[in-house]
Amino acid sequence: MDKVQHEALLSSLEDAGQLEEYKQSYDGYQVGLIPKILGTFLVTCGNLVYGHEPSYGKFKAVEVIARIPYQSWEVASYMLLTMCYSNEKKAIELSKTSRFGRASQDNETMHVVVFSQLAKKYGQDGFIRHTLIPLLFSFGYAAASFILYLFSPKSALQLNYLFEDHAFAQYTRYVETHAEELRSRPILSDFLEFYGRHPKSEYEFFVSVKNDEIIHRNMSAHRADEL
Ligand SMILES: [Fe+2]
Ligand SMILES: [Fe+2]
Structure with missing residues (x-):
């Protein structure tokens, strides 16, 4: 999925029914033992350092880390393509992960840039x-x-499914518990303009980020199943 496809899907998820249907398609997705152990470790560490409750500071930290797997997969896919370019089927598979990784790391970069501004604005940016x-x-x-990813791409994608599932749940909770406040706060960001998103309030921004995460979650499971 590239950026254009991602943005088109994101627009369709503004409809509550469509979002629920899309979410349910990978709810309860079963992951292997290794991703389960690593995913539990990641979420537990996050909760220990930043607390169970979501906050601007926690979102900033989550978004710094969220970009990493996509970057790693893209680099790893390119590296493997250096050896597998003569196998067309394998080249298509690697390029699919690479394309997904590229669009998603750009998307996560937008999240972290904007959240770092918000965390600073609300005094939640301790060094x-x-x-x-x-x-x-x-x-x-x-x-x-x-x-x-090199040894078990399926495990890498499944681990990311768990991470993104947690991110989606945290954003959902924050949007539900802070809706009024978020609606009253305008958002101004040069990076959002540069990226091509134009939310009018923090509420619209949070909803778009929340739905980005469900796309990342479902796509990770989808790619894992294709492997
Ligand atoms: Fe994100
Ligand atoms: Fe994400």
């Missing part, structure tokens, strides 16, 4: 908890994602 820890964690996570 150690919201900048240093996510940065250091990203180095280890990049290496782990890359290695996991």
Whole structure:
């Protein structure tokens, strides 16, 4: 899925019925033991450092880390293509993950750029908890994602399914509990303009990010099943 397809799907998910149907198609998706262990570790670490309840600071940290697997998969796919280009079927498979990774890391980059501005605006951008820890964690996570993808792309995609499922749940909770407040807050961001999104309020922005995450979740499971 490229950016144009992603944005078209995102628009269709503004309809509550369509969103529910899309979400249900991969609710309860069964992952393997390795992704389950790693996914539980990731979510537990996040809750320990940032608390169970979502906040601007927690979203910023989540988004720093969310880009990493997509970047790793793209690099790994390109590397494997150096060896597998003569196998057309394999080249198509690798290019599909690469295309998905490219569009998704750009999307996650937009999330982290905007959330870092919001976290700063609302005083939730402590240097150690919201900048240093996510940065250091990203180095280890990049290496782990890359290695996991090389040895078991299915496990890598399934681990991301769990991460994105958690992100979607956190955004959903925040939107439900802070709807009024979010609706009253306008959002201004040069990066959003540059990316091509034009939400009028933080509410519209949060809803679009929430639905980005369900697309990432479902696409990860879909790609895992195709492998
Ligand atoms: Fe995100
Ligand atoms: Fe995501």
